[in-house]
Amino acid sequence: MAGHPDSKLAALRAQGALHPHPEAVCDPLFDTHAFFDRRDLVQVKYEMLRRARVEGQAVGTTAAACGVSRPTFYQAQTAFRDRGLPGLLPQKRGPRHAHKLDDAVMAFVNELRAAESLGARALAQRVQAHFGVTVHPRSLERALRRQEKKRR
Numbered sequence: 001m002a003g004h005p006d007s008k009l010a011a012l013r014a015q016g017a018l019h020p021h022p023e024a025v026c027d028p029l030f031d032t033h034a035f036f037d038r039r040d041l042v043q044v045k046y047e048m049l050r051r052a053r054v055e056g057q058a059v060g061t062t063a064a065a066c067g068v069s070r071p072t073f074y075q076a077q078t079a080f081r082d083r084g085l086p087g088l089l090p091q092k093r094g095p096r097h098a099h100k101l102d103d104a105v106m107a108f109v110n111e112l113r114a115a116e117s118l119g120a121r122a123l124a125q126r127v128q129a130h131f132g133v134t135v136h137p138r139s140l141e142r143a144l145r146r147q148e149k150k151r152r
Contacts, residue, residue, distance in 0.1 A: 009039065016090035017041050024067030027051070042088045044068070045076045052077075100133050101143045109140065110147075120144075 012018040018039055019025065025038035029047060037043055048066040051057045052073070063073040079087030101109075108130060109123055118126070120137035127135050 008037070012040060019044055019067065021067045025065070026067070027062075027065040038067075041090070042085075045072075045088045046080075046085065048073060049077055049080055098139055098143050098146075100135050101139065105131055105133065105135075106143060106147065109144070113144075 009018070019041040022038040025044055027047065029051075030036045030038045030044075036047070044066050045068070048062050048068065051065075052059055052062045059073055060070055063070050068076075076088060081087075105127055109127065112118055112123060112126055120140045123140050124135045124137045127133055127140075
C-alpha cells in the first residue's frame, strides 16, 4: 500500500468504514496476507458475504468470524444485492431530508413570509406555536433556499 501505514486507518475513519471491532474478526483469511485488512469494514463485509454465498458457510458462523451480528450480515446481503459493492459503504446516519418541514409547514411559512417580514428565528417560533413542531431556524433557511432553487 502506498503512503504512510496510518493513512489507510485515517481514510477508513474519515469514511466511516473503520471496523468498530477489528479484534473480533477471527476469520483465518485475514491472517494470511497483508491485503486482507480486518480494520476495513467494507472488505470484511464483502468477504463475509463471499464466504457464505460462494463457499456455503453458515451465516451465523461467517458473521461471528467477521466480528458482526447476524442482522448485520442480512443488512449487508440486502445492500449488496440491491446496490452492489457501493451498498457495503457506510450510509450517513440520521434523517435524509427535512422531514419536519412537510408541505403543510412550508405552506404556512410561505404565507407568513408573504404577510410579514419575519426572520428564520421568528418563523421557527411560529411553526412551534402553530404545529407543535420544533424546527431549527437554520433548517428553515435551508428549506426556503431549496424552494427558491426549485422555482428557478
